[in-house]
Amino acid sequence: xxxILLASTSKLHGTAYLEYLLxxxxxxxxxxxxxxxIPFARPGGLSHxxxxxxxxxxxxxxxxxxxxxxxxxxxxxxxxxAQGVFTGGGNTFLLVTQLYKxxxxxxxxxxxxxxxxxxGSSAGSNICGPTMQTTNDMPIIHPxxxxxxxxxxxNINPHxxxxxSNSKHMGETRATRINExxxxxxxxxxxxxxxxxxxxKENEIVLKGALTARxxxxxxxxxxxxxxxxxxxxx
Amino acid sequence: xxxILLASTSKLHGTAYLEYLLxxxxxxxxxxxxxxxIPFARPGGLSHxxxxxxxxxxxxxxxxxxxxxxxxxxxxxxxxxAQGVFTGGGNTFLLVTQLYKxxxxxxxxxxxxxxxxxxGSSAGSNICGPTMQTTNDMPIIHPxxxxxxxxxxxNINPHxxxxxSNSKHMGETRATRINExxxxxxxxxxxxxxxxxxxxKENEIVLKGALTARxxxxxxxxxxxxxxxxxxxxx
Numbered sequence: 001x002x003x004i005l006l007a008s009t010s011k012l013h014g015t016a017y018l019e020y021l022l023x024x025x026x027x028x029x030x031x032x033x034x035x036x037x038i039p040f041a042r043p044g045g046l047s048h049x050x051x052x053x054x055x056x057x058x059x060x061x062x063x064x065x066x067x068x069x070x071x072x073x074x075x076x077x078x079x080x081x082a083q084g085v086f087t088g089g090g091n092t093f094l095l096v097t098q099l100y101k102x103x104x105x106x107x108x109x110x111x112x113x114x115x116x117x118x119x120g121s122s123a124g125s126n127i128c129g130p131t132m133q134t135t136n137d138m139p140i141i142h143p144x145x146x147x148x149x150x151x152x153x154x155n156i157n158p159h160x161x162x163x164x165s166n167s168k169h170m171g172e173t174r175a176t177r178i179n180e181x182x183x184x185x186x187x188x189x190x191x192x193x194x195x196x197x198x199x200x201k202e203n204e205i206v207l208k209g210a211l212t213a214r215x216x217x218x219x220x221x222x223x224x225x226x227x228x229x230x231x232x233x234x235x
Numbered sequence: 236x237x238x239i240l241l242a243s244t245s246k247l248h249g250t251a252y253l254e255y256l257l258x259x260x261x262x263x264x265x266x267x268x269x270x271x272x273i274p275f276a277r278p279g280g281l282s283h284x285x286x287x288x289x290x291x292x293x294x295x296x297x298x299x300x301x302x303x304x305x306x307x308x309x310x311x312x313x314x315x316x317a318q319g320v321f322t323g324g325g326n327t328f329l330l331v332t333q334l335y336k337x338x339x340x341x342x343x344x345x346x347x348x349x350x351x352x353x354x355g356s357s358a359g360s361n362i363c364g365p366t367m368q369t370t371n372d373m374p375i376i377h378p379x380x381x382x383x384x385x386x387x388x389x390n391i392n393p394h395x396x397x398x399x400s401n402s403k404h405m406g407e408t409r410a411t412r413i414n415e416x417x418x419x420x421x422x423x424x425x426x427x428x429x430x431x432x433x434x435x436k437e438n439e440i441v442l443k444g445a446l447t448a449r450x451x452x453x454x455x456x457x458x459x460x461x462x463x464x465x466x467x468x469x470x
Contacts, residue, residue, distance in 0.1 A: 013403035044411060045418030091415050093374075133375055136406060139328075139368050140416045146377050159406030168248035170429055171371060171394030176279060180326050181375045183280030194405055 001115035002151060003028065004200035006125035008158045008192040010089055018058040018121075020195070024208075026062055028117045029084050034065045036082040038108075040098035041090025041123040055088055069104075079107040082116050089122025089158075092135040096127060097143040109149045118151075122158045125192070129155035134181055134189050136174075152198065152205060153188075154234045155181075160191030160214060175214075175222060182218040188234045189216040198231065205231040236350035237386060238263065239435035241360035243393045243427040245324055253293040253356075255430070259443075261297055263352045264319050269300045271317040273343075275333035276325025276358040290323055304339075314342040317351050324357025324393075327370040331362060332378040344384045353386075357393045360427070364390035369416055369424050371409075387433065387440060388423075389469045390416075395426030395449060410449075410457060417453040423469045424451040433466065440466040 005021075005028050012020045029035065039051040046054075052068035059066050066086070072078035079085065085108070087095070099105045112118045112128075120128055126135050127148040134157040163173040172180070178189050190207075191214035192198065199208050207213050212224040215234065225231075240256075240263050247255045264270065274286040281289075287303035294301050301321070307313040314320065320343070322330070334340045347353045347363075355363055361370050362383040369392040398408040407415070413424050425442075426449035427433065434443050442448050447459040450469065460466075 009405045011405050013405060042418070043407075043415075045415060094415075094419070134373060136373075138412045138416055139370065139374060139381055140419060142381050146374055159404065161404060161406070169394065169396060170244045170246050170248060171396070172278075177373045180278075180280060180329075181373055183277070184329070184375060 002112065002200045002202060003115055003117040004112065004128065004151065005117075005119050005197055006128055006152070006156060006192075006200070007119070007121040007197040008125065008160065009194040010121035012195055016058070017054060021197070022061060024197070024199075025119065028119060029062065029064055032064055032083045032117060034067060035059065035084045035086050036069050036078055037066045038069045038085065038087040038095070038124065040069075041088060041092065041095035043088070043090035046090075051088060051090075055086065075102055075104055076107045079104060079111045082111055084117040084119075085111060086119040087121075087124030087127065089124055091140055092123040092126050092132050092137045093139050093141050093143055095123050096132050096146070096148060097141045099127070100144050105149065109151065112149065112151050125156050125158055125198070128152050130187050131155060131185075133185065134178060152200060152231075154231070155187045155189045156198070157189055157191045160193045175216070178216045182216060186218045188218075190214070190231070190234070191216065191222075196227070203232060207231060237347065237435045237437060238350055238352045239347065239363065239386065240352075240354050240432055241363055241387070241391060241427075241435070242354070242356040242432040243360070243395065244429040245356035247430055251293070252289060256432070257296060259432070259434075260354065263354060264297065264299055267299055267318045267352060269302060270294065270319045270321050271304050271313055272301045273304045273320065273322040273330070273359065275304075276323060276327065276330035278323070278325035281325075286323060286325075290321065310337055310339055311342045314339060314346045317346055319352040319354075320346060321354040322356075322359030322362065324359055326375055327358040327361050327367050327372045328374050328376050328378055330358050331367050331381070331383060332376045334362070335379050340384065344386065347384065347386050360391050360393055360433070363387050365422050366390060366420075368420065369413060387435060387466075389466070390422045390424045391433070392424055392426045395428045410451075413451045417451060421453045425449070425466070425469070426451065426457075431462070438467060440469075442466060
């Protein structure tokens with residue numbers, strides 16, 4: 001019953017918030033009049049209400065009302081009764097810490113598994129894998145665990161970037177970092193470039209958007225997959 | 236009694252491991268015949284002994300023998316008796332997890348505070364701040380705490396990179412990430428570019444190398460400081 005869209009980014013360069021995804025979101029949220037927005041990742045330190053306002057503006061075009069999860073007295077109940085959920089990007093450590101603090105991880109997982117349409121972008125996509133361990137974010141707060149929703153069987157690295165061939169920088173490339181993850185973990189990882197998204201419908205998981213994505217598995221060479229490729233057997 | 240050198244990187248592009256620092260290391264480790272090497276950050280998944288071999292090779296030029304901390308039956312005692320210590324770069328989460336697992340954080344702190352010369356590069360520098368929260372690394376393992384040695388009064392962001400003005404990438408810049416850290420933390424942060432290092436002698440802390448460094452403080456605009464600038468009043 002899953003109905004999920006996981007985007008690498010909420011914004012493409014030079015376009016408005018969620019603009020490039022609107023046709024997809026119309027389909028994902030068809031029949032939905034109100035969405036729960038999870039603002040806990042607070043990009044750039046935005047307050048929960050500031051962030052909810054930005055997201056709400058994008059959904060006006062779809063005639064969908066957004067309510068921030070921080071405004072509910074009983075956020076667990078709010079998730080249980082949600083017509084749909086959108087978790088915005090920002091800092092994954094902050095998002096995950098807040099979900100654990102409010103004991104929402106399990107409720108959110110059940111909502112998604114019960115079929116409520118779910119949109120994630122960046123950190124909001126990252127938490128749909130078994131763990132948040134392939135985030136690009138700084139550990140600005142210490143979550144009790146890195147375990148996340150596990151509604152897809154692989155981890156996501158959003159905003160994936162290829163190594164720059166002429167770089168003289170000695171810091172690790174994104175690929176090096178993901179390979180380090182695989183020296184002590186076996187969960188497959190999808191490097192999801194900006195403009196790509198993952199669409200989950202029931203048991204089907206498909207790469208969407210114009211670009212290829214990069215697949216990393218423990219003990220194997222990374223490889224590219226085309227848009228349209230199935231992802232359900234990645235694990 | 237502190238005698239510390241914290242480098243942004245172990246390698247500059249096109250040079251050998253630690254090569255650019257050799258004149259400084261000769262001074263830092265003058266009179267030292269044997270060093271303890273802490274290989275726990277395991278860059279690229281190198282084994283402890285592989286990594287120790289690489290580091291040992293660089294120290295041959297200084298006639299200093301390196302012994303990996305992993306080879307001691309009693310690593311706490313090894314640190315207590317160390318003539319000097321070098322912690323190499325790699326994954327900071329792995330390094331910190333291992334230090335906590337073996338209960339070495341306090342012993343290492345005391346060794347450094349008692350005046351044993353200490354060299355850190357990248358992750359090995361990162362752990363000298365109050366917390367490891369401004370690392371660039373992926374959270375490939377869950378440490379019990381992000382608290383680290385606190386032998387300097389600020390956090391370090393190694394391999395600091397300036398934002399690229401023409402980038403169309405929507406992922407956060409390094410500066411944005413550090414600013415997110417400051418939305419919920421007050422520890423000052425030094426963005427240490429490759430080729431820069433911090434030299435601590437007793438109570439003096441100075442930026443060294445040819446480049447400027449970038450200082451981030453909570454609630455203030457970031458600013459540049461010149462090589463030679465004192466850092467002890469940064470906190």
